Amino acid sequence: MKLLPIICTLLLSAAPVQAYETWEELQSACAAKKEISEICQGVADYVGSGMAVLTLCEFYRDGMIAAEDIIRNWEVISRGFGTESTWAIAGIKFALKRYPNCPIKPLH
Numbered sequence: 001m002k003l004l005p006i007i008c009t010l011l012l013s014a015a016p017v018q019a020y021e022t023w024e025e026l027q028s029a030c031a032a033k034k035e036i037s038e039i040c041q042g043v044a045d046y047v048g049s050g051m052a053v054l055t056l057c058e059f060y061r062d063g064m065i066a067a068e069d070i071i072r073n074w075e076v077i078s079r080g081f082g083t084e085s086t087w088a089i090a091g092i093k094f095a096l097k098r099y100p101n102c103p104i105k106p107l108h
Contacts, residue, residue: 042087050091052077057095057102067103074104 020026030040056077059065078092096102 042085045085045088046091046094048091049078049085049088050095053092053095053102053104054098056104057099060102061099070103 020029026040030037056065056070060067060070092104096104
């Protein structure tokens with residue numbers, strides 16, 4: 001039974017991997033099929049929203065931005081990366097785990 005995972009690992013390690021080196025190549029790959037496009041959009045929503053939260057919370061922690069400023073502008077800021085997306089909400093929640101005292105509140 002231990003042989004099966006080893007065989008699977010060897011098969012996966014021999015599979016070719018496509019590396020995209022330019023923005024145009026990545027855009028072309030993401031546009032290839034509807035399903036792939038949705039995956040790319042989900043990744044973009046997750047990473048974009050998470051990074052926005054991490055940046056703001058880091059600035060707040062370091063005293064570079066006031067809580068009132070974050071709260072007042074959060075709705076405008078968050079609209080820019082599509083917080084209606086399930087993946088964006090997941091990215092926000094994941095980022096907020098690192099900063100429990102951040103004034104940004106999870107959506108939904």
